[in-house]
Amino acid sequence: MLNPGFLIEDTFDVLVAGAGVTGICAAIAAARQGARTVLLEPRPFIGGNAATGLCIHTFKTKDGRQVVHGLAQEIVDRLVEQGGAVGHVPLPEGYVHSVTPVDADLFRMETTKMLAREGVTILYNTVLVDAEARDGRVERVLVCSKSQLGYLKARTFVDATGDADLASMAGAPVRTGWTGSGAMQPVSMMMRVVSVDTARACQALSEHPPAWATKRGVADPIPVYFHGTFTRWNGILRELGVYDHDDHQFWTNTVWPDQLNFNGSRLANIDGNDPLALSRATVELTGQLQKLGAFLRANVEGFERASFVPNAFVGVRETRNVNGLYELNEEDIRAGRKFADTIGQGCFPVDIHHPDGKSQEHIDIGGNGAYDIPYRSLLPQGMENLLTAGRCISVSNYAHGATRNMAPCMTTGEAAGIAAALSAKAATPCPELPMARLQPALRRVGLYLGEAVA
Template sequence: MANTIQNNRIEADIVVCGGGPAGVCAAIAAGRSGKRTILIERYGFIGGMSTAALVYPWMTFHTVEGKQVIKGIGQEIIDRLMAQNASPGHLRDTVGFVNTITPYHPEVYKILAVDMLQDAGVKLLLHSFVDHVQVNGDRIEAVHITTKSGKIEVSAQVFIDTTGDADVAHLSGAPCLTGRDEDGKTQPMTMKFRMRGVDLPKVKQYMMDHPDEFYKKTPFSELAELPLSGVLGFFKHWKEADLPINRDQVLFFTGPNDDEVLVNTTRVQGLNGTNVEDLTEAETLGRKQVMMVADFMQQNLPGFERASISQVGAQIGVRESRRIDGQYALQAEDVVGGRRFEDVIARSGYPIDIHDPSNKSVTAAWVQGDGAYDIPYRCLLSKKITNLLTAGRCISTTHEALATTRLTPSCMATGQAAGTAAGLAVEYGVSPQHINVQELQNRLRSANVVLD
């Protein structure tokens, strides 16, 4: 178990900063290696974008053909949620964008994640915000956090940045990038919200009666037998409403209750999620858009006549912000070509999915070959800071490749890899850059991670 706080200091072997799905999986993997591990999270609960921003459902653990390529701790979380009736498991995606999506109950997940962290011996520090990184040469010595108890110094041998915004990497002086190469613009932010009182059988019937008003990949031939899991379309209704929101369709997913949907339709563009003034404006604009969209749906969409808002995200969802400029940047052609790497530490079958920074469009490109691509270990490593690993949204990729690695199951997979690598580094007394990658791969395989 990690040490307790004494004289505003605490030390561990491994410190994970950021309690989203990547951070949870990283901390569990590190804790299971037997190393003293601390997980630092700024909110009073675990889950990151999955809970604070209502990112739902998790998509996807499978290729477009239905082969599961992400397992490990991520699948263990699903299994345990299913045992508590808090997830139906992997369902067919009735939007048709991917093969499967995975609904879950976020409130149960908040508790389950903490239970798994505690079982792994991880010390959890909530309400803790990293505001300074203490560096000596090419190594981080400690992170400083602001808490209700005042400033606390947290030292360790290895640090893992799972903040989503590469906060630790940025504060350490590690080179980082933001957005696309030509102008630094990022994918838009979205304020997500839930509605209850939705007549989902009526929605489904309308889809079957009016297929031309919905996404072309919707599996209409199977829709009568499949549970409705997601909807993309209502093109006519959306166009007629002419709301001041720069997208061209309605997107929502069903659950976790049988009259409930999660709406992913607002769009806030042109603002930087790591700039406090931009983020403040985004939060305000996002909440105003929520009210517009909810009113539009209640007034215009079949099945929503008795629906009302039941929850809005605690914060706006950020698709893209800072990422490290690492030892290798995953490329769009690596993803689309289904490239294999000798230092693979995770696989993914999610397509490139770019919500345009400026216009209404979403650009998609599917993975060829066997439907999955490799994420190499080098994407987790900084060029400058030798005892820093990254996982989740801030690993080293291009703007285009980030549009697939940012999805939650991929973040879980890179998190488990980073936590396992950190455990190896501490065990052998080396930096993460110098561990034996083949041994890392063997340990991941033994933990039910798919690498082949």
């Protein structure tokens, strides 16, 4: 029987829900501002999609100008020192100018150490159950751990769940899926491939010039990123039952000469808010990747001795977005718009995997190749002490294709953590936090605000 009562009885300054890349940056940033911070994570590990082997996209615009800095860059620098990253590598052809692959396990270990160093309380295996709010203020959240069901209090809250779980529970208005239909982009599962000859695999599979990088202690350059389609094997893949369509696209990344992170699965019509649907997706995608691994070993050079390990959880692209004080939209992205209340910039192009699960669309950012993320897009309507960050911020379906990726998520996470800490310290509602106070704090930690407009 679960024990009633509080897990921790006193009040934190900042509570961050979700310990993916967004929540990690939010919690570290809040703690560095002097806020007593707690980080909730339902899984037994942190890192989210970075812990699955996904490449971090992207720090640089199409013309090679870096606009993502701050904690995101600090983490990459720390991983480079350990051999767990190779920096930002130019991609000769593709929808991004550069790629930033990282080792999934080293990312998880290093960020765990960073959180501990800053004194953040991490509650693993702790599920957010409900939130109590009154007059636009979140008062406490109900959480469940292995043996306890209880409440946590904080002065300010950051929803970094990706699914706007905390915001939705607190009564903030949200949009689910595509406006009108509620359809969501398909889900995927990463696969780690070990004992693979990455150079030969790249030669056999890549349909575009790959990104190559050198690494200390490794004699030859490594193809750290390459992509293409399985068009030439359409018949075999259909016969094996891997896909129900032809010309399936895949992407790979690595920082090692004998390992690959393989992004080659997809499953449509899955509601990422529904635990039963996600459980079904876990079963189906694990099976899909087992078949894909067998296909690669039998048919593609470089994989003859490889072993294939599907990831432990499903990667979700789209569920809920809050209705914020401003909704970043298609026109903003197409124009590369700048805002007076910017908290950072993004430069990843619009990347939409269509809900039918059979195609995707990439569209460049306009203007100078970067767009501002306004502070208002982090603020749910009607809420005083709640910020959102990462995938669930206030954006249209179109803009979501640009903001949902890890680099902009790390930027919004860091900004939300700083804003939450400043609001808690000054007892100021988050929407009333002056830009004259927030933006200098963001600049001091290295976040790039570009040319803010009046």
